[in-house]
Amino acid sequence: MSSKVAIVTGSNKGIGFAIVRGLCKRFEGNVYLTSRDVRRGEQAVADLQKEGLNPKYHQLDITNAKSVEVFRDYLKEKYGGIDVLVNNAAIAFKGNATEPVAVQAEQTLFVNYFSTLSTCEILFPILRDGARVVNVSSSAGHLSNIPSKRLRDRLQDPTLTISELSGLMRDYVEAAKLGTQAAEWGNSSYVVSKVGLTALTKIQQRLLNDRDIKVNAVHPGYVDTDMSSHKGPLSIDDGAQAPLYLALDAPDSVRGEFVWYNKKIVSWADDKPTEKY
Numbered sequence: 634m635s636s637k638v639a640i641v642t643g644s645n646k647g648i649g650f651a652i653v654r655g656l657c658k659r660f661e662g663n664v665y666l667t668s669r670d671v672r673r674g675e676q677a678v679a680d681l682q683k684e685g686l687n688p689k690y691h692q693l694d695i696t697n698a699k700s701v702e703v704f705r706d707y708l709k710e711k712y713g714g715i716d717v718l719v720n721n722a723a724i725a726f727k728g729n730a731t732e733p734v735a736v737q738a739e740q741t742l743f744v745n746y747f748s749t750l751s752t753c754e755i756l757f758p759i760l761r762d763g764a765r766v767v768n769v770s771s772s773a774g775h776l777s778n779i780p781s782k783r784l785r786d787r788l789q790d791p792t793l794t795i796s797e798l799s800g801l802m803r804d805y806v807e808a809a810k811l812g813t814q815a816a817e818w819g820n821s822s823y824v825v826s827k828v829g830l831t832a833l834t835k836i837q838q839r840l841l842n843d844r845d846i847k848v849n850a851v852h853p854g855y856v857d858t859d860m861s862s863h864k865g866p867l868s869i870d871d872g873a874q875a876p877l878y879l880a881l882d883a884p885d886s887v888r889g890e891f892v893w894y895n896k897k898i899v900s901w902a903d904d905k906p907t908e909k910y
């Protein structure tokens with residue numbers, strides 16, 4: 634029961650895989666590589682074992698509450714709590730995707746915002762006091778990407794609740810179904826999902842602050858993965874650096890922040906960094 638435990642969602646490939654690799658090298662406890670598909674997950678574990686690393690494995694589909702509950706019960710029984718949770722799993726439609734915006738909006742928000750939220754709601758009750766949560770956002774999650782000042786003001790309102798934020802995310806999906814989303818929300822469901830995740834991070838920090846839990850959002854950089862169609866110039870290990878910093882090294886004072894791939898805290902609401910990645 635005493636061993637520490639770290640978990641990375643969606644870690645059979647890409648940045649999540651590299652976060653597991655980095656944690657295996659430095660985290661003093663057990664590290665769980667998780668995947669929605671068991672075969673892909675076990676292959677990834679075997680790949681890390683060939684490097685002399687020793688991740689544990691558990692199935693985890695963030696869109697399936699039962700899958701998350703089974704994992705929570707397993708962790709509670711085996712470890713008594715969670716020390717590090719990295720919410721990395723996400724999807725993104727390609728720029729040339731032919732699915733209508735309404736479909737892209739519903740699916741992207743379902744996975745990246747609502748399923749990450751429900752995963753947190755299931756797992757947060759067993760976070761240990763002092764735990765660290767890293768929400769993998771994106772430069773797309775910078776608030777300046779939302780055209781409407783009214784929405785930006787709502788999203789950064791320090792009294793915004795999770796239920797109100799989820800209401801705004803549902804408003805976006807409904808607007809996309811009506812084809813009226815562009816003026817206020819812009820043209821990218823991925824942007825809205827990651828802005829939502831970053832807003833959620835700030836609310837989660839407020840709710841967990843008393844328990845000394847640190848919750849931060851991170852832009853990992855533009856990384857060479859399937860999601861970026863291998864156009865990102867950074868390696869997956871480069872992309873894991875800022876998430877690993879937040880999981881392991883950031884001072885305890887770093888709370889509810891939006892952290893850039895170079896580990897610098899950036900203002901979420903204004904002054905989006907102009908660096909290329």
Ligand code: NAP
Pocket residue numbers: 642643644645646647648649668669670673693694695696720721722723724744769770771772852853854855856857858859860861865
């Ligand atoms: P990726 O290579 O496509 O990997 C995404 C991972 O998430 C895969 O393991 C995927 O599993 C998993 N996943 C998707 N849906 C899931 C679900 N329902 N349950 C559990 N796992 C699920 O993408 P990546 O580039 O490494 O992205 C990792 C994170 O970084 C994402 O949050 C992404 O938004 C963010 N990010 C990436 C970039 C970039 O340039 N790549 C930039 C900014 C932010 P399957 O293999 O089963 O699909």
